[in-house]
Amino acid sequence: PLSVREKPVMSNIGKSTNILWHDCPIGQTERQKLLGQKGCVIWITGLSGSGKSTVACALSRELHYRGHHTYVLDGDNLRHGLNRDLSFKAEDRTENIRRVGEVAKLFADAGTICIASLISPYRRDRDACRALLPDSRFIEVCLSYYSLKPR
Numbered sequence: 001p002l003s004v005r006e007k008p009v010m011s012n013i014g015k016s017t018n019i020l021w022h023d024c025p026i027g028q029t030e031r032q033k034l035l036g037q038k039g040c041v042i043w044i045t046g047l048s049g050s051g052k053s054t055v056a057c058a059l060s061r062e063l064h065y066r067g068h069h070t071y072v073l074d075g076d077n078l079r080h081g082l083n084r085d086l087s088f089k090a091e092d093r094t095e096n097i098r099r100v101g102e103v104a105k106l107f108a109d110a111g112t113i114c115i116a117s118l119i120s121p122y123r124r125d126r127d128a129c130r131a132l133l134p135d136s137r138f139i140e141v142c143l144s145y146y147s148l149k150p151r
């Protein structure tokens with residue numbers, strides 16, 4: 001049988017009040033069953049030029065040809081749309097990571113292997129994204145400065 005939350009959950013979030021959480025009978029379990037995989041977030045962090053986009057695309061390609069559904073969230077690309085209003089000052093980078101963390105969580109909930117590729121320089125911002133998901137569903141990959149240095 002499909003799982004349905006028994007009681008409606010009310011909460012006060014941000015500027016809105018009495019927000020009701022609507023549950024659907026088709027949830028993560030059902031979506032994952034259909035796709036034959038578990039959704040997760042693979043978060044690639046590292047300096048500019050360290051190879052984040054290259055690794056993200058290579059991973060997506062390899063998983064795709066093995067029959068897995070993936071989606072790449074690339075920092076550069078997202079700054080053309082979702083995050084076009086954000087600069088590179090610290091607080092905007094934090095908001096950038098917060099938004100992408102939330103979007104990545106939705107992709108994982110949809111059953112997709114979501115590969116996020118952003119500089120994400122602050123550990124506390126990455127930790128906040130990790131906290132949105134169970135531990136086993138957030139995999140952090142740090143591209144080393146030392147592999148970039150020789151280049």
Ligand SMILES: Nc1ncnc2c1ncn2[C@@H]1O[C@H](COP(=O)(O)OS(=O)(=O)O)[C@@H](OP(=O)(O)O)[C@H]1O
Pocket residue numbers: 047048049052053074075076079088092093094096097117118119120121
């Ligand atoms: N200070 C500054 N000024 C102008 N442009 C910059 C700056 N820092 C980063 N970049 C460019 O933005 C890309 C990284 O964006 P991110 O969203 O990944 O950055 S962050 O996670 O919010 O720190 C980054 O792409 P990558 O080189 O692929 O990392 C750059 O193209």
Ligand SMILES: Nc1ncnc2c1ncn2[C@@H]1O[C@H](COP(=O)(O)OP(=O)(O)O)[C@@H](O)[C@H]1O
Pocket residue numbers: 046047048049050051052053054055151
């Ligand atoms: N492992 C690697 N060895 C050599 N060059 C690489 C490697 N990974 C990426 N590159 C090259 O380094 C440059 C930056 O890679 P990119 O993936 O755009 O980095 P980032 O997304 O972190 O800015 C590109 O020209 C890419 O072809």
